[in-house]
Amino acid sequence: MPAEWSPHAATWTSWPFDDEIWYGDLDSVRQEFTALVKAITQFEHVHLLVTNEEAENDALERLGKKSNVTLHRVSLNDVWFRDNGPIFIKKENKISFVKWEFNAWGQKFKWDLDNLAPNQVAEFLKLNFFKSSVVMEGGSLDTNGKGICLTTKQCLLSEMRNPTLSQSDIEKSLKDNLGIKKLLWLEDGLEGDHTDGHIDTIVRFVNENTIVYSMTEDRTDKNYPAMQRNFELLKTFTDLEGNLFNLVPLVLPKNRIEIEGQRLPATYANFYIGNSFVVVPVYQDPHDEVALKTLRSLFPNREVIGLSSRAIINGGGSFHCVTQQQPAGEVWR
Numbered sequence: 001m002p003a004e005w006s007p008h009a010a011t012w013t014s015w016p017f018d019d020e021i022w023y024g025d026l027d028s029v030r031q032e033f034t035a036l037v038k039a040i041t042q043f044e045h046v047h048l049l050v051t052n053e054e055a056e057n058d059a060l061e062r063l064g065k066k067s068n069v070t071l072h073r074v075s076l077n078d079v080w081f082r083d084n085g086p087i088f089i090k091k092e093n094k095i096s097f098v099k100w101e102f103n104a105w106g107q108k109f110k111w112d113l114d115n116l117a118p119n120q121v122a123e124f125l126k127l128n129f130f131k132s133s134v135v136m137e138g139g140s141l142d143t144n145g146k147g148i149c150l151t152t153k154q155c156l157l158s159e160m161r162n163p164t165l166s167q168s169d170i171e172k173s174l175k176d177n178l179g180i181k182k183l184l185w186l187e188d189g190l191e192g193d194h195t196d197g198h199i200d201t202i203v204r205f206v207n208e209n210t211i212v213y214s215m216t217e218d219r220t221d222k223n224y225p226a227m228q229r230n231f232e233l234l235k236t237f238t239d240l241e242g243n244l245f246n247l248v249p250l251v252l253p254k255n256r257i258e259i260e261g262q263r264l265p266a267t268y269a270n271f272y273i274g275n276s277f278v279v280v281p282v283y284q285d286p287h288d289e290v291a292l293k294t295l296r297s298l299f300p301n302r303e304v305i306g307l308s309s310r311a312i313i314n315g316g317g318s319f320h321c322v323t324q325q326q327p328a329g330e331v332w333r
Contacts, residue, residue, distance in 0.1 A: 001178040003145025004273040007328040010045040014079040017055040028311035034062045041068040044275045049074040077114045083137035084114035085324040095329040100136035106160030135161040139198040144205045147181030154188045154197030188226040192263035210246040253285040270318040281309030281318040
């Protein structure tokens with residue numbers, strides 16, 4: 001599994017379509033998706049999944065007929081393609097992917113159509129791929145491309161995903177399927193995260209040796225003890241040669257964001273790294289510029305773009321959750 005900052009052939013994402021999922025504010029969500037897709041197409045090709053004619057027409061109307069976007073008609077339950085989509089792998093210069101099982105973060109929502117989407121991606125690319133019976137989501141993993149992978153126990157060990165698998169069983173599956181040599185286990189994720197602690201909302205690699213970690217200085221915040229515990233663990237983690245990682249704090253949004261009385265897992269760690277750019281969710285929050293400044297210092301050779309995710313976060317995720325990178329390379333057939 002290559003690191004996200006490795007060269008991409010394209011980005012895959014899905015167009016939002018269900019007004020009920022977005023609490024009656026689908027138009028605002030589509031406005032933010034439009035800005036996201038347009039930003040990515042400045043740097044690389046986008047494969048956009050559209051679930052029906054209405055979604056396809058809306059995407060075309062908002063985006064225009066861009067040469068850097070290919071639309072694919074695929075039936076979906078939701079838009080979080082990082083999780084229900086394939087995880088691409090690469091050997092030498094040939095790419096394939098692993099099609100895992102997806103059950104909507106422990107059977108929380110409908111998932112029958114989402115679970116089939118990787119098969120259609122394979123048809124579009126005319127690509128041979130690998131299948132695993134293990135339930136796994138892309139947002140639960142973050143790799144430095146050198147055999148190290150970050151994850152959380154809260155997610156990967158949840159009983160509603162793989163109740164018959166032990167921690168060592170899951171490690172073996174990731175090593176066998178993705179070439180992971182060492183799994184680094186954190187404990188818990190953010191309050192209000194229906195994914196049960198996806199790593200891409202809290203802790204991310206920004207290069208082979210540097211990790212950003214979400215933090216808050218507000219001791220009254222329920223996220224404070226979990227983020228502190230993660231930090232203490234991060235200080236003990238080493239690479240394959242036994243070297244400690246460079247650790248950089250990434251502030252959480254200052255203001256609490258809720259929908260219907262439930263807290264949402266708003267975070268700046270859900271950024272997406274592409275060819276020469278990084279797109280970062282912002283929330284009209286006092287900490288937006290603080291987070292962007294931190295990330296710009298860590299990605300000096302990429303354009304760091306802050307885009308509104310205030311509507312998208314109502315669905316429980318942001319830019320990393322809705323995207324999946326296809327590495328550059330020859331398709332394995």
